[in-house]
Amino acid sequence: MKDLFGKALLDYHNGNYSEDIITSTNISDEDELPLPYLFRGFKEMPKLEQKALKLVKGTILDVGCGAGSHSLYLQEKGFQVKAIDISKGAIEVAKNRGVIHAEVKNILDETDTYDTILLLMNGTGIFQELVQVSKYLTHLKSLLKPSGQILIDSSDIKYMYEDEDGGFWMDAHSNYHGELDYFLSYKDEKEVPMKWLYLDFDTLKLACDTVGLNCELVLNGEHFDYLAQLAL
Numbered sequence: 001m002k003d004l005f006g007k008a009l010l011d012y013h014n015g016n017y018s019e020d021i022i023t024s025t026n027i028s029d030e031d032e033l034p035l036p037y038l039f040r041g042f043k044e045m046p047k048l049e050q051k052a053l054k055l056v057k058g059t060i061l062d063v064g065c066g067a068g069s070h071s072l073y074l075q076e077k078g079f080q081v082k083a084i085d086i087s088k089g090a091i092e093v094a095k096n097r098g099v100i101h102a103e104v105k106n107i108l109d110e111t112d113t114y115d116t117i118l119l120l121m122n123g124t125g126i127f128q129e130l131v132q133v134s135k136y137l138t139h140l141k142s143l144l145k146p147s148g149q150i151l152i153d154s155s156d157i158k159y160m161y162e163d164e165d166g167g168f169w170m171d172a173h174s175n176y177h178g179e180l181d182y183f184l185s186y187k188d189e190k191e192v193p194m195k196w197l198y199l200d201f202d203t204l205k206l207a208c209d210t211v212g213l214n215c216e217l218v219l220n221g222e223h224f225d226y227l228a229q230l231a232l
């Protein structure tokens with residue numbers, strides 16, 4: 001990984017903002033990811049994220065914290081938060097913004113237990129592909145205190161396969177429709193292609209059943225997105 005995501009966050013944080021991140025997928029054209037969005041305050045957050053931040057309790061793990069926007073908000077509210085991300089640049093930015101406990105770490109290497117685990121901005125993305133969902137959920141479950149919760153958001157991206165006539169062009173023989181190849185570029189450099197998973201609620205619930213997690217729908221968003229609460 002070249003950590004172009006982290007490089008972009010560092011540029012923005014250091015006052016060198018001139019371009020946004022460009023993303024695309026195997027089923028969609030190029031799109032801009034505006035850097036200011038990654039530094040959003042509570043008021044700029046989608047309702048699903050605001051709801052998640054209102055539901056937190058106890059000690060918190062913010063997984064894939066990025067620039068640390070959720071962690072900062074919660075820390076200011078008096079919560080004890082640990083923020084982790086695999087991006088070195090993201091963690092540098094989160095620390096410089098004031099996140100006290102921020103660490104470069106893959107979620108699969110985390111071992112402490114928490115009352116609340118947050119995975120926001122398509123939290124299921126880090127599972128990468130359907131076949132890995134049980135592994136990640138089982139690990140996340142092991143990080144929960146007895147009455148703990150996981151708050152995670154995602155979307156059913158079936159709408160991305162809809163053609164102008166309202167029909168769907170999904171290939172029945174291909175993989176699960178939420179498994180995408182994700183491409184990111186920044187300032188003319190291309191990141192190593194990644195896998196990124198969008199999970200519809202029913203599929204997430206089914207996966208939770210198989211690993212012994214209770215999965216409740218908390219809120220539907222405005223565009224096929226949702227917030228779920230997982231617990232023991």
Ligand SMILES: C[S@@+](CC[C@H](N)C(=O)[O-])C[C@H]1O[C@@H](n2cnc3c(N)ncnc32)[C@H](O)[C@@H]1O
Nearest residue numbers: 038064065066085086087105106107120121126
């Ligand atoms: C879409 S960004 C979301 C950032 C932040 N949560 C936000 O809402 O602004 C996803 C983040 O997850 C991080 N990430 C991806 N896989 C990870 C893993 N296995 N463990 C920890 N962080 C991961 C990425 O580096 C990236 O910063």
